[in-house]
Amino acid sequence: MPEIAVPAHMKPIHAKAECLYDTYFRKGENPHQTHYCPGCGHGVALKLLAEAIDELGIADRVIVVSPVGCSVFLYYYFDTGNVQVAHGRAPAAATGLKRANPEAIVIAYQGDGDLAAIGSAEILHAANRGEPITCIFVNNAIYGMTGGQMAPTTPLGGRTTTTPFGRAAHNDGYPLHVSEVLAALDGPAYIERVALGNVKQILGARRAIRKALETQMKGLGFSLVEVLSPCPTIWKMDPVEAQRRVREEMTKLYPLGVKCDRTAERQPLPAPAPAPPLEELPRILQIPEEEPAAAWAKAEGAVDCRIRVAGFGGQGVLLLGQLLAEAGMDYGLEVSWLPSYGPEMRSGTSNCHVRLSSKPIDSPLVSQPHVLIALNEPSLRKFVGAVQPGGVVLYNGTEIPADARRGDVAMYALPFFEIADREGSAKAGNLVALGALLEAVPLLPAEVVDRAMARVIRSEKWLELDRRALKRGREALRALKNEPAKEPCHA
Amino acid sequence: MPRQLIKGNEALVKGAILGGCRAFYGYPITPANELTEAAAYYLPQAGGVFVQAESEVAAINMVFGAAAAGVRAMTASSGPGISLMSEGISYLAGAELPCVVVNIMRGGPGLGNIAPEQGDYFQAVKGGGHGNYRCLVLAPATAQEMCDLAKLAFELADRYRNPVMIVADGYTGQMMEPVDFYSTAAAAPRRPEWAVCGTAETRKNLITSIYLQPDELERHVRKLAAKYREAEERETRWENYRTEDADLIFVGYGIVARVLKSVVELLRERGIRAGLLRPVTLYPFPAREIRRLVPQAALFFVVEMSTGQMVEDVRLAVEGERPVEFYGRCGGNVPSVEEVYEHVVNWIDGRAAEAVREVASHA
Numbered sequence: 109m110p111e112i113a114v115p116a117h118m119k120p121i122h123a124k125a126e127c128l129y130d131t132y133f134r135k136g137e138n139p140h141q142t143h144y145c146p147g148c149g150h151g152v153a154l155k156l157l158a159e160a161i162d163e164l165g166i167a168d169r170v171i172v173v174s175p176v177g178c179s180v181f182l183y184y185y186f187d188t189g190n191v192q193v194a195h196g197r198a199p200a201a202a203t204g205l206k207r208a209n210p211e212a213i214v215i216a217y218q219g220d221g222d223l224a225a226i227g228s229a230e231i232l233h234a235a236n237r238g239e240p241i242t243c244i245f246v247n248n249a250i251y252g253m254t255g256g257q258m259a260p261t262t263p264l265g266g267r268t269t270t271t272p273f274g275r276a277a278h279n280d281g282y283p284l285h286v287s288e289v290l291a292a293l294d295g296p297a298y299i300e301r302v303a304l305g306n307v308k309q310i311l312g313a314r315r316a317i318r319k320a321l322e323t324q325m326k327g328l329g330f331s332l333v334e335v336l337s338p339c340p341t342i343w344k345m346d347p348v349e350a351q352r353r354v355r356e357e358m359t360k361l362y363p364l365g366v367k368c369d370r371t372a373e374r375q376p377l378p379a380p381a382p383a384p385p386l387e388e389l390p391r392i393l394q395i396p397e398e399e400p401a402a403a404w405a406k407a408e409g410a411v412d413c414r415i416r417v418a419g420f421g422g423q424g425v426l427l428l429g430q431l432l433a434e435a436g437m438d439y440g441l442e443v444s445w446l447p448s449y450g451p452e453m454r455s456g457t458s459n460c461h462v463r464l465s466s467k468p469i470d471s472p473l474v475s476q477p478h479v480l481i482a483l484n485e486p487s488l489r490k491f492v493g494a495v496q497p498g499g500v501v502l503y504n505g506t507e508i509p510a511d512a513r514r515g516d517v518a519m520y521a522l523p524f525f526e527i528a529d530r531e532g533s534a535k536a537g538n539l540v541a542l543g544a545l546l547e548a549v550p551l552l553p554a555e556v557v558d559r560a561m562a563r564v565i566r567s568e569k570w571l572e573l574d575r576r577a578l579k580r581g582r583e584a585l586r587a588l589k590n591e592p593a594k595e596p597c598h599a
Numbered sequence: 600m601p602r603q604l605i606k607g608n609e610a611l612v613k614g615a616i617l618g619g620c621r622a623f624y625g626y627p628i629t630p631a632n633e634l635t636e637a638a639a640y641y642l643p644q645a646g647g648v649f650v651q652a653e654s655e656v657a658a659i660n661m662v663f664g665a666a667a668a669g670v671r672a673m674t675a676s677s678g679p680g681i682s683l684m685s686e687g688i689s690y691l692a693g694a695e696l697p698c699v700v701v702n703i704m705r706g707g708p709g710l711g712n713i714a715p716e717q718g719d720y721f722q723a724v725k726g727g728g729h730g731n732y733r734c735l736v737l738a739p740a741t742a743q744e745m746c747d748l749a750k751l752a753f754e755l756a757d758r759y760r761n762p763v764m765i766v767a768d769g770y771t772g773q774m775m776e777p778v779d780f781y782s783t784a785a786a787a788p789r790r791p792e793w794a795v796c797g798t799a800e801t802r803k804n805l806i807t808s809i810y811l812q813p814d815e816l817e818r819h820v821r822k823l824a825a826k827y828r829e830a831e832e833r834e835t836r837w838e839n840y841r842t843e844d845a846d847l848i849f850v851g852y853g854i855v856a857r858v859l860k861s862v863v864e865l866l867r868e869r870g871i872r873a874g875l876l877r878p879v880t881l882y883p884f885p886a887r888e889i890r891r892l893v894p895q896a897a898l899f900f901v902v903e904m905s906t907g908q909m910v911e912d913v914r915l916a917v918e919g920e921r922p923v924e925f926y927g928r929c930g931g932n933v934p935s936v937e938e939v940y941e942h943v944v945n946w947i948d949g950r951a952a953e954a955v956r957e958v959a960s961h962a
Contacts, residue, residue, distance in 0.1 A: 134805070136812065168799040173664075183805050189795040191667045192807035194690050197660035200652065204664020204672065205795070207648045208622065212797020230660070233653035383621075383646025386785045392644045393613045395780045396601040430775065434604050437777045443604070445775040470860035472774055475935040 125158035127167040132184045143181055147347025149304045149337025149354070150178055153246055153317075154185060156310070157215070160318040161188070164325065169213045171205055173198045175227070177219040178252045196227025199234035202241045210380055213324055214241045221251045224260040224284050231290070238295035238329040240377055242320045245286060245332055248339040249358065256342040260284040263361050283361060287334045291367035297329035297374050299367040303336035305355025312364070319371075327376035336362055406440035411466045413551055414474040416491055417541075418459035419483025419504070423525075424538030427564070428481065429460035431542060434560035435552045436464035444472035459487065464551065479549060481541050483524065488512050500548050502541060502585075520548060522584050528577045536570075536577035543581020548589070602777035607745040607767065608633035608675075610778045611701060612641060614746030615673055618753040619786035620699070621647035622672035624661035626654060626680060629713040630769035631703040634675035646788075655680040659687030659700070666696035667806040669794025671753050675701035677769075678719050679710065681727065688762050689728030692823070693808030697756030699749070700734070701765045703772040706931040714931020715769035717853060720908035723766050724882045731820045733827045734764040735834065736881040738852040742776035748879075750783060755834060757791070759826050766881065768904065770854045770933060827883075836879035837888050841867070845874025846897040847943075850889070850913050852878050854933060855902050861936040866943065881909070886916035899923045902939060904932070 124130065132139045144151045161167050167188055174182035176195035183190035189212070193201040198216035206214045223231050223245050234241065250268060251257040257270040261283050265274040287301045298320055302313035313335055320331035336358045338350035345353065384392060415432060419425045426447050433445040446461040461474035480495050482488035483504045489512055495501055497516040501508075504524045513519060522544055525537030546557060558575070565571045605613075612623075612634055623638035635651070642649040648665070652658035658674045665672035676684065681702045691698055704719045706712040723736045735755050737748045745767065752763040790796060795804045810816035838856075841863055842848060849859045856877040866873040876892065878885050889899075899921055901910040910925045917923050926942050928934045 168802055169797045171795055171797045180809065183807060187802070189797055189802055190805045190807070191664070191795050192694070192805070192809055193663060194660060194686060197656070197663070197687070200657040200660035201664035201667070203650065203657075204622065204624065204661040204666070205668050205797075206664075207650065207661075208665045208668035208670040208672075209797045214797070229653050230657050233657065237650075381646070383788070384644070386787055389617060389645060389785050390780070393616060393641055393780070395613065396603055430604070433775060437602060437604050443777060445604070446770060447773055469776075469857075470864070471858045471936050472770070472776075472854075473858065473933060473935060475937060 127161045135184045145341040147340040156314045173216045199230040217244045220247045220259040220261045235290045236295040243332040245334045248337045287367045298323045298331040301334040328374040413464045415462040415479040416477040417481045418487035421456040421458045425458040428538040429462045435557040446472045539574040539577035540581035543578035544585035547582040547585040607742040608772040609637045610742045611745040611749045612637035614749035617785045618750035619671045622665040624658040628677045631677045655683035659684040666698045669790035673699040677705045678707045685728040692732035695760040699752045717904040736764045831883040835883040837885040838877040840875040842874030847873040849875045851902045889916035
């Protein structure tokens with residue numbers, strides 16, 4: 109058929125918005141009509157949204173997020189990017205989409221059950237983050253698609269299939285005023301409640317939806333338009349009567365108007381920083397570039413040393429173990445460091461398992477240690493029995509309690525924390541203990557340990573103190589030792 | 600290559616970023632916090648996004664949004680949080696969106712405790728969420744594997760357009776070991792052609808998991824099933840440890856497998872030919888490898904930090920042809936080498952005594 113040119117003055121007044129599909133090919137049956145009932149407000153709200161998208165020229169940039177309920181099939185209609193999501197979760201999914209595509213215009217189109225009930229946390233926090241997305245919130249005070257159950261927005265006294273005797277405050281709570289709740293937050297840029305009760309109201313809704321999208325386009329933050337909308341089918345009214353109800357009853361319960369507008373004072377969100385080149389990743393991830401052990405001697409002969417360090421939280425138990433593992437790694441050994449972790453609370457005990465081995469480490473658990481460092485008496489009593497015969501015990505104290513002594517292991521008592529205190533801070537007691545250990549068991553060369561310390565202990569002040577503490581620990585142990593060191597760790 | 604002494608949880612995040620991950624949506628829970636904290640620290644510097652969500656429900660749906668936009672996205676949690684994410688994981692699988700979900704398993708059910716357990720095997724491997732879907736499930740046992748399997752997880756997630764779970768226990772996450780991060784080159788972020796990006800090129804794209812017509816949904820579900828069959832053919836991974844001549848074969852994963860390697864050595868010192876099969880993928884499960892070992896095996900011994908979950912898959916694979924014994928600890932207790940060794944030796948001695956009695960009674 110030849111194309112007929114339509115003169116400008118004869119362009120149809122009522123035409124489908126361009127960002128709506130002409131034929132709803134995704135719908136299957138009846139692809140020329142929507143799934144909405146006659147007189148349903150969704151049809152009007154969709155049209156207003158589509159026209160705003162057209163007017164703003166953003167169809168290529170739009171992603172419509174359809175959740176569950178009567179909003180579920182928006183992807184039938186919108187010739188834009190479409191993502192269908194779980195019930196109530198549209199603001200969360202929209203967050204992921206927007207953060208991935210800051211240039212996109214992301215629209216979550218949600219009903220009252222979806223947004224105000226199951227999705228109440230998601231909408232509250234998206235609004236509070238000032239997430240730069242737009243929510244179209246269609247409030248018809250009922251669950252439509254599931255057949256007329258109570259919504260959080262159902263008025264008191266309202267009869268629904270789940271409030272057959274009318275919504276009662278004592279049992280069902282009160283109608284939820286979503287826009288007012290969200291407007292009380294600092295995050296949102298623009299929130300307005302509109303209605304579809306007559307032409308004037310619809311024109312107001314049209315202006316509000318456009319402003320909400322513009323708010324997003326300008327990068328000003330979160331915007332939401334609550335649309336009071338008729339549901340003639342579930343309300344069991346004809347469309348005219350349903351529209352009257354929106355106009356005369358719903359607007360009394362849910363007053364129309366701008367609930368918050370910070371668009372004048374808000375600055376646009378900063379553009380995300382450009383991604384660094386891939387070659388930069390190792391530096392950003394703080395992955396070492398050079399071979400740490402390159403300059404150092406490697407361990408010779410078979411090593412298998414299992415160490416348990418135990419004490420109170422705050423004694424530096426974990427750092428002591430970590431330094432052993434770091435130095436062991438630099439020395440070319442296989443190592444593992446395993447903390448026994450607990451809840452972060454007062455008077456917790458702390459202990460860790462450290463293994464240094466010339467072979468790959470099978471189990472990182474040290475149930476029968478060669479070396480036990482017990483920084484308090486409970487730890488000594490708890491673990492001393494498990495120490496392997498011929499092993500070494502280092503204990504923080506002036507003497508080993510008589511009933512915790514064993515004849516088949518070398519036991520040394522030194523007041524690590526007192527020694528450290530004399531050096532400047534009792535906090536370095538763990539390093540005194542490490543020094544004593546290295547003196548008792550010649551496991552790692554001094555320079556390897558010192559290098560590991562310099563890497564792990566970032567503060568110059570502490571490094572200097574810790575080095576002194578380590579030296580004092582060595583000296584104290586040497587003074588204490590009246591027999592040559594046993595070497596339980598070298599098989 | 601340079602090695603870094605690092606916690607498994609942190610190694611996993613670095614591996615993920617090297618594997619192209621650019622979005623992490625998380626919620627605090629012990630013992631997975633190092634993952635979330637490392638992501639919060641590194642991702643924004645690496646050109647990625649980190650958001651602490653209001654709940655695990657929101658976190659997984661933020662991952663859904665990022666994945667729908669074609670970004671390599673992940674989250675991490677522990678048992679109770681994974682339960683909350685299960686809805687979203689089903690939607691991700693249904694919508695064929697790739698993502699990585701990490702479960703640093705803790706003691707359950709309910710609030711349980713924060714000590715290590717393997718009680719979420721069923722949840723990870725058999726479903727968790729609703730409907731006909733599977734997650735591919737990886738089970739690292741070392742800090743190095745936490746890094747390497749994170750990279751692999753993103754590759755698999757993309758290849759199959761499906762969520763991939765990494766399940767580790769609290770110890771594997773909290774343990775520090777040397778890690779070499781340079782085993783593979785860093786992956787460049789990309790956007791697949793099906794993604795919804797708010798651009799003219801992607802305008803026609805639709806991400807959805809709804810198929811109203813039964814025939815349509817059946818077609819979709821069968822397509823998913825075909826992907827899982829393909830993954831079973833191609834992606835099953837495991838480690839054999841001294842199984843060549845073994846007639847007592849242990850099966851265990853994660854931290855338990857490390858304990859079992861020591862047990863194998865102790866048993867061999869006693870003259871018992873023991874070996875270990877360590878599943879690296881829990882789904883697809885290395886059932887075929889277990890079948891291969893059936894003829895040589897006298898006995899399979901499954902050890903888990905649970906009351907017996909993976910053991911069901913071992914029994915399915917063995918098909919009743921060999922005895923499958925089980926030893927489990929739970930509640931946050933990790934079995935020691937000595938304890939497992941003693942249990943197995945007692946079991947064998949008991950069996951021997953029983954056999955003698957049987958022979959005597961027949962005589």
